[in-house]
Amino acid sequence: MPSVAETRTTQEQFGPGAEQMPFGPEHEPPTDWMELNMGPQHPSTHGVLRVRLKLDGEIVRDADAEVGYLHTGFEKSFEDKTYTQGITFSDRMDYLAPPINNVGFVSSVEKLMEIEVPPRAQAIRVLMMELARIGSHELWLGTAGLDLGVYSGFFYAWRDRELVLDLNEAYSGVRMMTSFTRVGGVAWDLPEGWLEQLQRFIDVMPGRIDDFEAMLSDNPIWHQRLKGVGVLSRQDAIEAGVTGPMLRASGIDYDVRKAFPYCGYEQYDFEVPLGTNGDCYDRYRLRVAEMRESLKILQQVIDTLPGGPWLTSDRKVALPPRSELSKSMESVIHHFRLVSEGFKGPVGDVYAFVESPRGELGFYLVSDGTNKPYRMKVRPPSFCNLQPLRQLVKGVLVADVIAIMGSMDFILGDVDR
Amino acid sequence: MTVSATAPLVERLGERFKQALQESSDFRGDLSIVVDPAAVVEVARYLKEEEGFDYLLYATAVDWPARDPRFTVVWEVRSLANKTRIRIKTTATMPEPHVPSLTSVWTAANWHERETWDLLGIKFDGHPDLRRLLMPETWEGHPLRKDYVSFGEPVIFSDQKLEGLEPDAIRG
Numbered sequence: 204m205p206s207v208a209e210t211r212t213t214q215e216q217f218g219p220g221a222e223q224m225p226f227g228p229e230h231e232p233p234t235d236w237m238e239l240n241m242g243p244q245h246p247s248t249h250g251v252l253r254v255r256l257k258l259d260g261e262i263v264r265d266a267d268a269e270v271g272y273l274h275t276g277f278e279k280s281f282e283d284k285t286y287t288q289g290i291t292f293s294d295r296m297d298y299l300a301p302p303i304n305n306v307g308f309v310s311s312v313e314k315l316m317e318i319e320v321p322p323r324a325q326a327i328r329v330l331m332m333e334l335a336r337i338g339s340h341e342l343w344l345g346t347a348g349l350d351l352g353v354y355s356g357f358f359y360a361w362r363d364r365e366l367v368l369d370l371n372e373a374y375s376g377v378r379m380m381t382s383f384t385r386v387g388g389v390a391w392d393l394p395e396g397w398l399e400q401l402q403r404f405i406d407v408m409p410g411r412i413d414d415f416e417a418m419l420s421d422n423p424i425w426h427q428r429l430k431g432v433g434v435l436s437r438q439d440a441i442e443a444g445v446t447g448p449m450l451r452a453s454g455i456d457y458d459v460r461k462a463f464p465y466c467g468y469e470q471y472d473f474e475v476p477l478g479t480n481g482d483c484y485d486r487y488r489l490r491v492a493e494m495r496e497s498l499k500i501l502q503q504v505i506d507t508l509p510g511g512p513w514l515t516s517d518r519k520v521a522l523p524p525r526s527e528l529s530k531s532m533e534s535v536i537h538h539f540r541l542v543s544e545g546f547k548g549p550v551g552d553v554y555a556f557v558e559s560p561r562g563e564l565g566f567y568l569v570s571d572g573t574n575k576p577y578r579m580k581v582r583p584p585s586f587c588n589l590q591p592l593r594q595l596v597k598g599v600l601v602a603d604v605i606a607i608m609g610s611m612d613f614i615l616g617d618v619d620r
Numbered sequence: 621m622t623v624s625a626t627a628p629l630v631e632r633l634g635e636r637f638k639q640a641l642q643e644s645s646d647f648r649g650d651l652s653i654v655v656d657p658a659a660v661v662e663v664a665r666y667l668k669e670e671e672g673f674d675y676l677l678y679a680t681a682v683d684w685p686a687r688d689p690r691f692t693v694v695w696e697v698r699s700l701a702n703k704t705r706i707r708i709k710t711t712a713t714m715p716e717p718h719v720p721s722l723t724s725v726w727t728a729a730n731w732h733e734r735e736t737w738d739l740l741g742i743k744f745d746g747h748p749d750l751r752r753l754l755m756p757e758t759w760e761g762h763p764l765r766k767d768y769v770s771f772g773e774p775v776i777f778s779d780q781k782l783e784g785l786e787p788d789a790i791r792g
Contacts, residue, residue, distance in 0.1 A: 271754035276770075278739075279763055283770050314648055441700065444676050444728025457700055551647045554677075554696060554707070567696070569682050578764075580680040580694075590731045619754055 236264060239601075243272050247350040247605045250615025254592070256604065263604060266596045268589060273619040281579035285545030286312045286386055289576065294380040296581065297617040299339040302331035302371075303559045305384040310465060311555035311566035311579075312386045315548045318520060322509040324388035325466040330401070330504050331374070331383060332466070332557075333497040337408070338367035339560035340490045344415060347487075347609035351428050356418060363411050366404050373397055385522075386546075387515030398505055405501055412494055420488070429484035433595050433607035436481060443591035446584045447562020448493070449611065452478035452485040459558035471503045483610035490612075493560075520546045545574040554582075561585050561612055581620055585613035629671065629706070637663055652707040657719050660710045664695070664725040673697040673706060679722070679732035681712070681740045683766045689713040693742055695722055695729065718743035721750075739764040 242253040251272035257265040277296055281289050293308035294301035306328050313320060320328075345360030368378040374397055375381040375390075383390050419425045435445065440453035450457055458475040460468040476492035478485030514521045522541055523534035540546075548570040556565035562584030569578040588611050596604050630644045633653065640659035645652050655663050667673040677696040684690055689711035696707045712719050721744035722729045733744045734753040741762035744750055752759065761768055 271752075271756070274754040276763060279768075279770055317648070441674050442727050444726070455700065462703055552652070552682075552707075553648050553650055554705070563677075565677060567678065567680065567694070578680075578682045580678060582678040586731065587728065590728065 235259070241604070243269075247608060248615070249346055249613075250618075252589075252613075252615055252618070254604070254608075256596070256601070258601065261600050261602075263596045263599055263601060266593050266604070268592050270586075270589070270615070270618050273615045275620065277620045278579055278581060281576050283575065285574050286548070286576070287541075287545055289579070290384060291380070291382050294382055295616065296583065296620050297559060297561070297564070297585070297614050298379060299342055299614055300332075300335040300560050301379055301381050302328070302335040302383060303557055303564060305382060306332060306466065307555065307557040307559070307564045307566050309384045309386050310557060311553055311568040312548065314553045314555045315551060315568055315570055316386070316520065316546075318387045318515055318517060320388055320466075321512045321515060322467065323392075323511045324513045324515075326504050326508050327389050327393060327513060328384065328466045329468065329471075330393075330501060331371075331381065333500050333504075334367050334370055334401075336497045336560045337494050338364045338371075340494050341367070343490060343560075343612045344487075347612070348419065350605050350609045351425070353419065353425070356415065359411070359415060359418075363408065366407075370397070370401060370404060373400060385514060387517060387521045389513050392513050398508070401501065402505060405498055405505070408498055409495065412491060416491060420491075425487075426484065428603075428606050429482065429487060429610070431480070431482050431484075432599065432603050433483045433610055434481050435591065435595065439591070439594070440481065443594070444587045445562070445591060446587050447559065448486050448489050449588050450562065451475065452489050453481035454479055459556055459563055463556070465557060468500075470507070471500045473497075473500050483606050486610045486612075490560075547572060547574050556582070559584055561588060561614065561617065563587075583617040583620060585611075585615070585617035589613045589618055629704075632671075633663070633666075636666065650707060651705065652709055654709045654711075657710045657712065660708065661720045661722065661725065664697075664708060664722050667697065667706065667708070668725050672699040672701055673704075675700050676722075676726035676728040676732070677705070679729050679736055681736050681742050683740060683764065685766050689717075691717050691740065691742055693719045693736070695726075695732075697726065712742055716743065717741065718745055720745050721747035723747055738762070741765065 237258045239256045239258050240253065241256055242248045243251040253269040253272065255267045255269065256263050277292050280292055284292065290305055290308055293304040297304050341360045341364040345357040348356040371381055372378045373394060375383045435449065435453050437453050437455060440450050440455060454477055456475060456477055461475050473496045476489045476496065478489050518537045523537055527534040528538060550570060550572045552567065552569040554565055554567045556563050563582065564584050565582035567580040567582065568576055571577040595607050599607065630653065634641050637659055640656040640663065641653060642656060643654035675698045677698055679695045681691050681693045684692065691712040692709050693712055694707060694709050696705060698705045710719055719742060721733055723733060724746060730749065731753060733747055734750060736742050737744060737750055738752040738755050739762055755763065
């Protein structure tokens with residue numbers, strides 16, 4: 204039996220030439236191999252993912268991820284609902300970063316219809332998205348640590364994420380499923396006192412991230428569990444189509460916020476942290492660094508928050524203000540049309556994308572000219588990040604599978620849709 | 621991506637693949653090409669190896685029941701270095717829609733094509749592992765086709781029987 208060090212360095216290469224080992228009764232493994240079902244209820248899968256592992260002693264020889272246990276047919280449901288109604292579906296796919304899904308969804312509609320979003324709405328979107336990024340990374344820190352035995356970290360992370368959820372609640376009335384975007388802007392202006400609450404959050408967070416880093420970054424056990432585990436080289440990362448922190452941990456400088464700025468990200472000064480080794484430890488460092496960058500962005504948005512409207516004045520897509528309804532017949536008609544029927548988009552297909560905590564979240568929208576999407580294909584980042592699981596776990600120990608899956612930060616609602 | 625920046629690429633493609641490149645369009649800055657199914661692998665390989673489109677974003681299909689060919693199959697790829705995107709489209713006809721798989725060009729197409737087979741019933745010739753992905757292996761039909769009705773699943777009430785199944789047997 205090869206030693207652990209050997210097995211990690213002899214990982215099978217990617218590509219069509221890679222050894223295929225299909226599953227099923229006709230492809231029985233050697234008799235001394237064991238097939239182990241990890242999941243669908245395994246706690247480290249954070250949802251319902253089933254991974255069938257073929258084990259040679261403690262070493263994983265092959266793995267097959269079975270997804271779909273959370274498949275709810277969002278793409279089909281989008282086809283039955285108007286563009287405005289679809290926003291509430293988008294929340295529920297990646298339930299750890301709903302604001303980013305909201306923005307991704309409406310930006311595809313806005314791109315299709317060529318709608319300008321007012322600067323204040325864009326700034327509010329950035330605020331909500333960066334908060335969601337911090338909240339999602341906090342939760343990842345907590346749960347990925349929990350999988351590896353860092354129990355106390357989980358409670359600290361949960362406490363800090365609570366602050367994000369409080370801010371969500373204070374703005375949208377809902378802790379998680381915010382549904383705060385509308386085509387052409389956002390649903391509400393910021394409530395009174397919200398920016399002060401956000402400022403307190405920005406002031407308290409750096410110290411809390413420092414605490415976290417003090418606990419983990421130089422912790423020898425944390426190093427042993429993560430360093431050199433789940434290495435994805437530069438070339439393999441591109442070939443496997445991974446995205447977000449997984450891609451950047453392998454040293455590829457690609458962040459949608461920098462590469463294709465949207466919502467005014469080009470105005471803010473922030474870094475895109477990069478990894479060098481592409482291992483689990485780099486992914487951890489990178490997410491922590493991203494939280495600090497998000498705090499920087501939040502502070503800049505607060506300092507430069509523009510005034511003005513938070514919803515487009517184009518009455519063909521946005522509801523008129525309540526005060527106009529008692530004065531203008533035209534507004535009543537617009538209101539009635541928008542609420543009962545919605546608005547129609549031009550014929551065509553567009554792809555719009557945003558940077559979610561897990562990577563590039565894209566919406567491919569096909570319109571046939573009606574008030575509903577003809578087809579809405581979601582490009583979920585978790586799905587793309589989970590795909591190379593098989594290559595990553597070949598040749599590692601079972602315990603490392605947990606570390607690798609944790610470092611991928613997939614959300615099954617996002618994978619299965 | 622502006623028109624002027626993308627036009628030469630389309631011209632190069634047109635020159636190289638002639639009739640195989642059936643159509644190209646630039647809608648809202650998204651460049652799309654429609655390619656003959658027989659040439660799609662060749663075009664994809666050219667785009668990857670000579671034009672630097674190294675990163676596959678997604679693959680999917682769109683069902684147009686009234687059209688012939690009925691399905692449009694879509695792959696979208698990006699060049700990470702040049703920051704450009706191109707959408708490759710091809711068509712598939714009933715009754716057994718099939719198109720060549722692009723897994724031999726972009727490995728990342730694997731799951732995306734499996735999903736497309738699962739939800740829309742497009743066969744990808746040459747795919748190494750074309751199984752259902754999201755739906756159970758035993759599922760019948762392809763849910764994202766337009767003739768597959770939302771909420772159309774049979775529901776068994778306590779006083780009904782379906783295909784010889786006793787209601788109690790299902791309730792367990």
